[in-house]
Amino acid sequence: MINNPYLPFKAEIISVVKQTAIDWTYRLACDIKPQWGQFMEVSLPGVGECPLSISDFGPGYIEMTIRRVGKVTSVIHLLDETDHLFLRGPYGHGFPVPEFTNKHLVIAAGGTGLAPVKSIINHFYRQPDLVTRLDVLAGFKSPQDVLFKEEMAQWSKQFNLLVTVDQLPHAASPSPYREGLLTKWIPEIPMDNPEDLRVVIVGPPVMMKYAALEFLKRGVAEEHIWVSFERKMCCGIGKCGHCKIDATYVCLEGPVFNYSQAKSLLD
Template structure:
């Protein structure tokens, strides 16, 4: 790999899994060792580049769940196994997963916000003894928007998993879910010890704001809540300034922040 921070490397696509009509999970061969919650810059020569969260990783591979929403991702969705993407990274600060050992962890994810925390859930799914308890809140607009259905089913056999959809009639009968927004179900989470409780929230800004407020109402302190700001991280190394909020470069100092810091980051 080059010492040039702008120069990407080539990564072969090992598998492609359809999640929804516009979301696909790509497993790529590479030797990156990311932190939980970091992102990479993904590019195609002659097309462009975009920041994508790492949704899972292991020995010799990373996974990214990519939504078809623009110029670059439209072309990525035309690729298949044995094709290649170009990557730079990983970038940013991730979640302090090693510090969560022995704690009760609550993960609240809205929509595609489930992708950046999937690797954390899988980490504790493989080693459940590391936590005193894990609760997962996953909210989607409809049945057609639900990501990682097989994983959600597996996780629910080991942890308390609450899946919500905006309208109950859109819920897949094979996947138990509840109607309403994530914020409505925060009061349903059993809290065993506030001193040992940690919360991770990822999703649209409005969802993160009001979900954090619901946890604060229950007595969780701001420094024990983490959120992820995934916005306009064009260069990934603090040079372009597109992700800057006031004096904070999200790509360098984030995308993960404690709520103590995040509450003052206003666009």
């Protein structure tokens, strides 16, 4: 029997956590073991299919934080526990997390770009001795858009967490967030030894570009920076050509790229 690469499998929804008004985290029962930064194709019969990044995983489950922005995701947001989604994957190359061992790791994520790196953060949260230092910068448009607030409260006890919003509302009470674009705060990160630094950047293309430039200014080598083009995904298996940049199929060779290669991929 020939395996059909387009044929999904059925996965039950174990739980749904509402992060914001339009961003919900779904935990799904399945036995796949993805790499950090890979993505899944998620479908509903009669509705359609869309690529979604894996925000966390563990024995018997994966999680995806899904933003309600289109036809498929709008219907997904009508589902609840014991309902099912259809999955195929995981696809793509992920982040080289073992290479971060005994290094100073900085993760910079803009908006929903925090979802694909959440599993990396949790990996080192559970095993903090694997890195010499961990800094996480997470930038959002407003306080209402901030994801994973409960997890952040735990992360902040273990490592340096800096959360920014583009503009703070005028209020009498102090805010736990910094004001301004994420790139504004990169100079605040202690970098005593740039050679020891490893950087992960995920977010909108403009944010990734200027965040990478800030790290380069501080002496971080190109080959020590990784970015993700996960928003470019479509079929996941290099057939539709939607994600192709020049001769590169992002779904097959990415979505994670070392910056030394990514800088030449005009998104």
